[in-house]
Amino acid sequence: MIAAIPQFLLERERDRNESTRGGYAAYAPHRARQMALLRGRGGERLAVLGAGNCNDLELSTLAESFRELHLFDLDAQALDSAWCRQSNAVKRACSLHPCDLTGVGSLLEGWKAEPPEPLAAQLAAWTQLSALAAEVGEFDTVLSSCLLSQVAIDLRDYFGLVPALNSALLAAIGGHVMLAAALTKPGGAVLVTSDCITSRYPIREEAQARGALNAILHLASQGAAFPGTDPGLVASLLASAEFSRPELKDAWIWDVGPQSYLVYALEAARHP
Incomplete structure (x- = not known):
């Protein structure tokens, strides 16, 4: 439910x-990298978590590979706008799900008044998300699309640098990754893409010297990644006996206006 989420986060x-x-x-280069990750995949159902305006997706192409496209985002207006741009055939394939994808949205005001213990926060977040997972079912492919950094920045700005931030952020990131995994059917795959390091760091120089993927690993080891977006953390959250070992599949630089970001793609396959 989005009604109980602080207005600050909805407006952000x-x-x-x-x-x-x-x-x-303007999203074309970034969109091409995301679509390359989805090339060759197909089946009945695709879930995109953090779909927003769908600038980083070619829904018409995806509708040729999947019978159903399920688009999830906190911002209902963005989903509606993306849907309205599509052909009638693609519109029929799409289902829109305006909802919180972290499990913490309706809990934040209480946590601001009384900071939670980390484990209690994680359990509370998953309690919220488990109902969503049960409602929408499982998917052949699940893509979490560059959402983690937005979660990290929004929570930082909502709480400020106080102890409650750490508990809320870990619960939100952990809850979201658990949701992505829970939505993946046996034999399916979960993909997490995340921008993680900004051009305030020497990302181009490092990518030229090491390659984009090794640049991410190197700079992240020095603490340059947004909190909650370190690929090692996300891989550890995906690690499960039900899934193959999470694997970094690609990395690239995403230019967004005056800023640029290093982005990675992580994949895990659920065992049949």
């Missing part, structure tokens, strides 16, 4: 999506 998401709503053309 709407403002972010509104600022990029007309940016489909």
Whole structure:
């Protein structure tokens, strides 16, 4: 449910999506990398978590590979805008799910008043998300699309640098990754893409010297990654006996206006 989420976070998401709503053309290089990850996949159902304006997806192409496209995001207006751009055939394939994808949204005001213990926060977040997972079912492919950094920045700005932030952030990131895994059917795959390091660090120089993937690993080891986006952390959250070992599949630099970001793609396959 989104009604109980602090207005600050809802407005932040709407403002972010509104600022990029007309940016489909500018997203082309980033979109090509994301679509390459999905090439050759197909089946009945695809879930995209953090779909937003869908600037980083070619829904018409995906509708040729999947019978159903399920688009999840906190911002209902962004989902509606993306849906309205599509052909009638693609519209029929799409289902829109405006919802919290972290499990913490309705808990934040209480946590701000009384900081939770880390384990209690994680359990509370998953209690919220488990109902969503049961409602929407399982998917052949699940893509979490560059959502983790937004979660980290929004929670930092909501709480400030106080102890409650750490508990809330770990619960949100952990809850989201657990949700992505829970939505993946046996024999399916979960993909997590995340921008993680900004051009305030020497990302181009490091990528040129080491390659983008090794640049991420090197800079992340020095603490440059957004909190909650370190690929090692996300891989550890995905690690499960039900899944193959999480594998880094690709990395690239994403140019967004004056800023640039290092992005990685992590994949784990659920055992049949």
